[in-house]
Amino acid sequence: MTTTVPAVQEPTERQGQVPASPWRSAWRRLRRRPIALVGLGLIVFFVLAALLAPVLTAISGHGPTDTDKLAVDRFLGGLPKGSLGGVSSQHWLGVEPGLGHDIFARLLYGAQISLLVAFSAALLITVVGVALGVTAGYFGGKVDMVISRFMDIMMSFPSLIFMIALLSVAKDVNRVLLLIIVMSLFTWPYIARVIRGQTISLKHREYVEAARAGGTSSTRIVLTEILPNLTSTIIVYITLAIPGLIGSEAGLTYLGVGVQPPTPSWGQMIADSELYYKLDPMFFVLPCACLFLVVLGFTLLGDALRDVLDPKGGNG
Amino acid sequence: MIGYLIRRLAGIALTLLVICAVTFTIFYLLPSDPAQAFCGKDCTPDRVAEVRRQMGLNAPLIVQFGRYVLAIFAGRTMGTGSYAVHCDFPCFGYSFQTGLPVWNMITDRLSVSISLAIGSAVLWLGMGLLTGVVSALRKNSWVDRTLMIGTIGAAAMPVYFTAMLLLYFFCAQTNLIPYPRYVDFTADPLAWSQNMLLPWLTLALATAAMYARMTRSSVIETLGEPFVRTARAKGLRERRVVSKHGLRPALTPVVTMLGMDLGGLLAGAVITEQLFGLPGVGKLFADALHKSDQPVVMGVTLVASFFIVTSNLVVDVLYAWIDPRARLS
Numbered sequence: 001m002t003t004t005v006p007a008v009q010e011p012t013e014r015q016g017q018v019p020a021s022p023w024r025s026a027w028r029r030l031r032r033r034p035i036a037l038v039g040l041g042l043i044v045f046f047v048l049a050a051l052l053a054p055v056l057t058a059i060s061g062h063g064p065t066d067t068d069k070l071a072v073d074r075f076l077g078g079l080p081k082g083s084l085g086g087v088s089s090q091h092w093l094g095v096e097p098g099l100g101h102d103i104f105a106r107l108l109y110g111a112q113i114s115l116l117v118a119f120s121a122a123l124l125i126t127v128v129g130v131a132l133g134v135t136a137g138y139f140g141g142k143v144d145m146v147i148s149r150f151m152d153i154m155m156s157f158p159s160l161i162f163m164i165a166l167l168s169v170a171k172d173v174n175r176v177l178l179l180i181i182v183m184s185l186f187t188w189p190y191i192a193r194v195i196r197g198q199t200i201s202l203k204h205r206e207y208v209e210a211a212r213a214g215g216t217s218s219t220r221i222v223l224t225e226i227l228p229n230l231t232s233t234i235i236v237y238i239t240l241a242i243p244g245l246i247g248s249e250a251g252l253t254y255l256g257v258g259v260q261p262p263t264p265s266w267g268q269m270i271a272d273s274e275l276y277y278k279l280d281p282m283f284f285v286l287p288c289a290c291l292f293l294v295v296l297g298f299t300l301l302g303d304a305l306r307d308v309l310d311p312k313g314g315n316g
Numbered sequence: 317m318i319g320y321l322i323r324r325l326a327g328i329a330l331t332l333l334v335i336c337a338v339t340f341t342i343f344y345l346l347p348s349d350p351a352q353a354f355c356g357k358d359c360t361p362d363r364v365a366e367v368r369r370q371m372g373l374n375a376p377l378i379v380q381f382g383r384y385v386l387a388i389f390a391g392r393t394m395g396t397g398s399y400a401v402h403c404d405f406p407c408f409g410y411s412f413q414t415g416l417p418v419w420n421m422i423t424d425r426l427s428v429s430i431s432l433a434i435g436s437a438v439l440w441l442g443m444g445l446l447t448g449v450v451s452a453l454r455k456n457s458w459v460d461r462t463l464m465i466g467t468i469g470a471a472a473m474p475v476y477f478t479a480m481l482l483l484y485f486f487c488a489q490t491n492l493i494p495y496p497r498y499v500d501f502t503a504d505p506l507a508w509s510q511n512m513l514l515p516w517l518t519l520a521l522a523t524a525a526m527y528a529r530m531t532r533s534s535v536i537e538t539l540g541e542p543f544v545r546t547a548r549a550k551g552l553r554e555r556r557v558v559s560k561h562g563l564r565p566a567l568t569p570v571v572t573m574l575g576m577d578l579g580g581l582l583a584g585a586v587i588t589e590q591l592f593g594l595p596g597v598g599k600l601f602a603d604a605l606h607k608s609d610q611p612v613v614m615g616v617t618l619v620a621s622f623f624i625v626t627s628n629l630v631v632d633v634l635y636a637w638i639d640p641r642a643r644l645s
Contacts, residue, residue, distance in 0.1 A: 035465065152331075153330075153331055153334055156331050156335075156621075156624065156625050156628065157335060157338075157621065158580065158617070158620045158621050158624045160586065161586070161601070161616070161617050161620045161621075162338075162339075162617065164586070164601070164605060165339070165342060165343075165613060165614075165617050166342060168605050168608075168613065169342055169343060243472065247474065250474065251587055254476065254587065254590075255586065255587065255590065255602055255605070256605070256606065257605065270474075270476045273480075274476075274480070274591070277480045277483060277484055277488070278484065278488040281480075281484050284476070284477075284480045285477075288474055288476055288477035288480070289477070291474045291476075291477070292472055292473055292474055292477055295472040295474070296468065296469060296472035299468050299471065299472050300468060303468065
């Protein structure tokens with residue numbers, strides 16, 4: 001760790017060097033927080049697990065949709081054979097009751113879907129939220145009124161109920177894509193509102209006024225003066241929005257309107273495990289724990305990022 | 317204040333109308349055919365056409381929408397001849413599944429959702445406020461840090477996990493608590509609370525974390541205000557400064573949040589009710605969803621929106637009443 005560089009050296013070092021970029025200094029401050037690193041570690045772990053899912057399942061020897069009738073006891077209602085939900089050298093984390101799906105493989109592919117949906121939705125709400133938020137904040141007047149009113153109405157919708165309703169009526173479409181769009185539809189106003197507020201305060205800074213006085217076009221001002229200053233806010237809000245998106249995906253899938261079988265997903269595993277919670281507790285513990293850890297990871301990191309990057313918080 | 321109220325009410329009416337229109341469009345533009353669903357699987361094409369005519373599905377969408385909205389306020393006679401039934405004031409139509417009026421199905425289950433909402437709100441307020449205040453008073457100490465990391469952990473905990481762990485340890489392993497089944501409060505208050513305990517805890521744990529964090533930051537902010545310094549300078553005891561001067565203004569944002577959360581919960585905690593098999597509005601919604609019972613899904617969606625929008629209004633009006641500055645924006 002380089003954080004233990006003696007303090008005395010710093011002044012001399014600083015004289016010779018260009019001042020550290022804001023990102024570098026933010027990273028340095030972030031690195032000093034063990035909790036943020038735990039969060040980052042959890043995220044990296046799950047992202048790697050999702051990316052390496054095909055490799056890892058090839059090593060373990062069971063795909064997510066492979067069934068193994070020998071690993072479950074058909075005389076006991078299909079409960080896994082052996083202790084801890086059927087953990088063995090064959091099935092590293094045991095098998096699902098019933099068909100004997102390999103839990104390890106299903107968790108990995110479940111991570112893929114969960115993260116894919118959450119990241120895509122996060123990207124979509126960033127694009128839409130920032131575009132509309134900046135437009136409303138920068139141009140003000142009627143544009144602002146229309147966009148703000150629209151955001152208010154969107155935010156007064158009971159989002160979970162509407163997401164369920166929308167997802168339940170559309171039957172024969174790409175579920176993952178639909179899930180991403182529906183989830184984004186009800187989440188973008190939250191980031192747009194924050195961005196709008198920030199843009200309004202940035203708009204009146206001297207350097208923006210100077211650029212405007214110099215005849216710079218609005219597009220250029222937004223792109224070169226406003227957007228770069230919004231980056232840290234965007235990063236913080238997106239990091240904090242992702243756990244919510246992951247939770248919504250799991251919840252919608254749990255209720256049966258999200259990702260559909262045969263695509264493996266955590267929400268679906270949790271819904272299936274309900275029947276067996278008494279007899280095979282491992283089946284609910286594993287997907288729930290994954291969900292918990294990944295949400296925890298993003299919340300810990302987002303929380304630390306807010307302290308580190310938020311200009312109001314703690315640059316001092 | 318009156319002007320403010322009128323402005324807000326107009327806004328609410330507009331929002332509800334938009335919500336109504338969106339809900340209506342979602343359910344009537346999409347491919348599924350309500351007449352087919354109402355009539356059942358072994359229904360001749362002629363019969364389906366007949367049902368469609370009776371349900372008024374041949375009229376243009378805007379007319380259908382007008383009828384639907386009008387029916388909510390004025391009631392509506394459905395069907396013709398000997399099949400005619402009159403659906404009274406809050407008319408959301410009849411369930412395809414049970415044939416009962418949707419409004420009655422919702423009100424029948426409201427008591428369960430209210431029980432769940434109120435009980436868990438008491439629990440999460442208790443836990444959240446206590447944690448938040450303790451954390452704020454011991455700001456930046458190890459107590460504060462531990463509690464705040466704890467709240468992040470509690471907030472990250474999926475409700476399914478809490479629910480199934482509680483069920484596993486308290487019901488399956490130790491038999492301390494019977495498996496939750498809803499008992500009406502008026503029938504047996506003790507059994508009611510015993511059976512609702514696990515659902516309350518599940519919902520409260522997930523929500524308390526947010527309240528704790530909000531209370532903490534709000535109390536810290538208030539304790540830095542000049543009037544608290546004045547109170548201290550007067551020589552008041554610290555306990556009194558905190559309870560009398562610090563806590564009261566700090567709780568305003570908490571009350572706002574509580575109002576909105578309760579409004580949302582009255583419409584049913586879909587997942588929690590599903591997990592514990594509680595027959596509340598959320599369960600009604602989830603069940604109707606699985607059976608494609610459109611009138612019920614639509615009715616619950618609208619009633620839920622109504623609760624949420626109304627509770628937002630109540631909170632805002634209370635807020636404006638307490639704090640005149642809020643009336644301007």
